[in-house]
Every structure is written in C-alpha cells, then in structure tokens.
Amino acid sequence: MDRIQKQTRPVFPFTAIVGQEEMKLALILNVIDPKIGGVMIMGDRGTGKSTTIRAIADLLPEIEVVTDDMFNSHVSDYDLMSDFVKQQIENQVNVSTQFIKVPMVDLPLGATEDRLCGTIDIEKALNEGIKTFEAGLLAKANRGILYVDEVNLLDDHLVDILLDSAASGWNTVEREGISVRHPARFVLVGSGNPEEGELRPQLLDRFGMHAEIRTVRDPSLRVKIVEQRAKFDQDPYLCIEEFKGNQKDLKDNIIVAQKNLENVVIDYDLKVKISQICGLLNVDGLRGDIVTNRAAKAFAAYQNKDEVEIDDIKKVITLCLRHRLRKDPLETIDSGTKVDQTVNEILN
Template identity: 65%
Template sequence: MKSYHLIKKKKNYNHKFLNTTFCDKDKIRQAFPFTALIGQTNMKLALILNVIDPRIGGVMSMGDRGTGKSTVVRSLVDLLPEIQVVNEDPFNSHPNNFDLMSQNVKELKKKGDKIYTNFIKTPMVDLPLGATEDRVCGTIDIEKALLDGTKAFEPGLLAKANRGILYVDEVNLLDDHLVDILLDSAAGGWNTVEREGVSIVHPARFILIGSGNPEEGELRPQLLDRFGMHVRIKTIKDPISRVKIVERRSQFDRFASNFLIEYQYLQDFLKNRIINARGSLKEIKIDYQYKVNIAELCSNLNIDGLRGDIVTNRAVKAFVALNSRKSVIDKDIFTVISLSLIHRLKKNPLESIDSNQNIIKTFKSIFGYS
C-alpha cells in the first residue's frame, strides 16, 4: 500500500508538471524573437518581403560564421500566419486552391466528398546537409505498387515544406544536384518523383532560404541567380551593439519566458503588418515609367536574363504593401534594388568599384539624382 501511494503521488506530480512546468519549458524552446534582433537589417527585410510574396524566390545569405544567420531565419517562425490545410494530408494541401492540392484531395473535390480542414502554423523545415535525394523528394514503394496496384508514396521534405519555408544551412556545401532539385521545385511549385515507370506529382511551393560562409565555398553563379534575393552579412564592429547583443542573448537564455513576453507586443504588431501586407499586395500598382527605369537599370548593369527585373518589381510591391501604401516612390526601389540584383552582377576582377556602389551609382544616374 505504501508503494502504491508513492506511485500515485508521483503520477499526480507528473500531471501537474505537464500542465505548468512543461509549458514553461516549451516557451524556453521557442526561437529568439525576431523583433529583438539587433542589426542585420537587410536580412530581416528580405525575409519579411518573401513572406509577404513568396513568388520573390527566396533568400540567400552569405556571411561570417557566428553572425546569427540561422538565428534570424528560425526567429521568423513566430511571425508566420496560420494556414488552412486538409486533415491528414501529408502535403499541407489547400482546401480550395487546385494549384496547392495533392492528387488525392483533387479527386475528393471532383467526387463532391466532404473535406475536413484545420489550421496549422506555417511549416518551417530544416534540410540537413547529409540528406539523400529520396529523403528530399520522397520515395515510391515499388513492391507495393506492383503487388497491390496502388501508388505507395512516402513524402519527403519537399512535401512537408509545401506552403511553408525550407531552410538549408550551409547551402554552399550541399550537393549541386540537390540544389538543382530544390531550386526547380521552388520555381515550378511541383515535385515529381519517378521510379520504374511509376510517377508521383505533388505541390511543393515553399520559400527557399539558404545560408552559408563564403570561406567554405561559393555557390555556382547559375544557382545563385535562382535565389530571388541575396544578403551579405558582416560581423558587427560597433562595441556598444556587440555588448547589447550579448546581453539580450544572455537574458533570453536565463529568463526566456519573461523575455518573450517583453517582446510579444512588437511580435504581434509586425505579424499583423505582414498579414495586412499580404492582403493588400494585389492592390499595389507600379507606374509604367518605374518599370522602364528598373529594366534600364538591369540592362545598364549587364545582368543576364529577366529574373532581376521580375524579382525587383515583386519586391518593390511587397515593400510598399508592408508600409501600408498603394503607390511606389523612388525610395522603395532604392531600398530593394541591391538585395534583388547584387548577386546577379558579373564579377570583374579589374573593377575597382564595389558591386553595391555600382548599383547605387547606376540607380542615381537613371533616376536623376546627382
């Protein structure tokens, strides 16, 4: 009897722990608040603009080790709005948009069957460097397909990241063929898996975010060009800012719950700005002359292809929407132009001017600034 009471008492204690202490621990495990980050203004802006308009094409950030590249990306999770998905669907299928549905959901819709849905947080999936192609794309069980005549598909990371974010740390160390797969899926919005005559196609629309240290190798130019925006991150040199960063990190590590509460208002405010910007994005119009100026800018910088033009136009509209305006001004284009074009410039070892300064100089000449 004595041992029974001990067990029962321990069980009650665990129940209490699950309702209180576990919640506190769960909060401690949350990411560092996005609004509490110091510096890295361009990186934060690029991420926000891609959340507002995923068609911008993702973000590639390159910088020194220990500059918080991963911290910035993972802190974005709490700002992502919830999405409506079909219950028990491994592809996060949209209940109404056919472009974001899996084949099974499409068939249910055509039959007129009732579809049950729920809301989940926008998924963020980390892709490890050692991931295989099957882990990324998914696999088909050929044996089951031949015996039962059914397409037994085990979804990969691309399926889990659909309608969310796929983050690749040290993307410059990832095998080129995997980078090709990621970029093709991110651009096309679909993932196709074929094996022994069996083919599976599912939606794979996600924001691709990569980070890396240039000392460990650069991405091939043709791959780098596929990222919508590029950010160069440098170590902060200002002693006061460095001290402030260390203090905030220490405070978060020691009193995470209180720290999160302190920044909750700013987090909610920014989240609402992003949601409102998403809703008003279709209303933003760019004057024809601004489009011509952007095209002339890309042409004068000798940028190959038209991705630079497209990304810049989309980024400008997202930035205007973020600032709750309807019309574009020169400053909006100036703010996003380097993020959209700097990685598309051709490298000339004999060029004395910095790439960013070259963009600014060309911008000023086209827009009539001295």
C-alpha cells in the same frame, strides 16, 4: 501559468534581433510574396543567420491545412493541394481541416535525392497495385519555409532540384514508370559563409534576393546583442513575453501586406527605370527585372501603400541585383556598391 504549455520549444523573438536589417527585410518580403524566389544569406560565422530564419517562421500566422494530409494541402486553392484532396473536393466529400504553425523544414547537408523529393514504394506498387508515396522534405515544406544551411556546400544536383521546385511550385517523382506530382510552394532560404566557397553563378542567379551580413563592429551594439541573447538564455519565456506586443504588430503588418499585395501597382516609367538599371549593370536574363518589380510591390504593400514609389525601389533593388552581376576579378568595388551607384544615377 504553466510555462511548458505555452510553448514547447521557445524560439528567439524576431523583433528582439538587433541589427542585420538587410537580412530581416529580405525574409519579410519573401514571406509577403513567396514568388520573389527565396533569399540567399551570405555572411560571417556567428552573425545570427539561423536564429533569424527560425524566428521569422515562428512569427508567422498559423495556416489552415487538410487534416492528415502529408502535403499541407490548402482547402480551396488548387495550386496548393494534392491530387487526392482535389479528387475528394470534386466528389464533394467533406474535408476536415486544422490550423498548424507554418512548417519550417531544415535540409541537412548529407541529404539524398530520395530524402529531398520523396520516393515511391515500387515493391508495393508491383505486388499489391497500390501507389504508395513516402513524402520527402519538399512535401513537408509546402506552404512553409525550407532552410538550407551551408547551401554552398550542398551538392549542385540537389540545389538544382530545390530551385526548380521553388520556381515551379511543384515536385514530380518518377520511378519505374510510376509518377507522383505534388505541390511544393515554399520560401527557399539558403545561408552560407563566403569563406567556404560561392555558389555557381547560374544557381546563385535563381535565388530571388541576396543578403550580405557582416559582423557588427560597434562595441555598444555588440554588447546589446550579447545582453539580449543572455537574457533569452536565462529566461526565454520572460523575453518572449517582453516582445509579445512587437511580435503581434509585425505579424499584423505582414498579414495586411499579404492581403493588399495584389492591389499594389507600379508605374510604367518606374518599370522602365528598373530595366534601364539592369541593362546598365549588364545583368544577364530578365530575372533581375522581374524580381525587383515583385520585391518593390511587396515592400510598398508592407509600407501600407497602393503604389510603388522610387524610394521603395531603392530600398530593395540592391538585394535583388547584387548577386546577378558578372564577376570581374579586376573590379575594385563591391557588387552592392556598384548597384547603388547605378541606382543613384538613374533614380535621382
């Protein structure tokens, strides 16, 4: 068998990643329900942040897109298709489709607003009367994952645009009275090293989840991670083959959870308890309540359940709230520990 044909650029298998369960769970839940609002991953250097994010994108099932469409338009969902495709469907034009891997788009630190949002060719519009749109990274990321490494070093203005698009699912570009609007529904994943500075609280609050990862201290676990990486570097295809079964099982679980998500219910009393916890922790606004409800439902769907239970909330609530707490310089305990303590008081 020709190994090159199997895969052009081998990606480390998601199920081969040792440890970092918090980060892996946050990514899986955002894939099941992108409306959770993305995940911010803060941790030490060399802890596998980028490797894990690329691995989840590689794991996901292929998506059906309209052929030769720059926005990865869906063939039947109006919220995920461009205006041009909508017009074709309304005019009953036959639209051809193809299956592609879930887009994984990297936003470089030096990116400009035009590179991110796209730009309109004004000269062509004025001279020829043709509205030509040069697609940006937000267009390419539609229905995929947009990854920003070192998001805490990115210009605040660009972070704002990113978060607005992630929340609304749309990107609008306006130049000289010409306007183009296109779908931009993606899972926003940011990563960074806390030593290089934190994001502003109002920007941090708009990420659905916040995973903290630490360097593994257990020597035997460190050896296992090093060996796993060395095995992949030596023969990536053998390593991919070894984890093929695990990858397929996880992919199937995610597909089933995505389908079951809309059937999952959460009891009114549990919703009250979530809001009670947010109130006791002085969480500003209602994003914390909304995201925790969504994440608990996604986790229940991932566990193949139709109803959210207390344990489901306990599993996700720290991820959803730890970055929304007001920073107190005199506080001696970590924000995650503070969330855990309040959760145990209310939910036990």
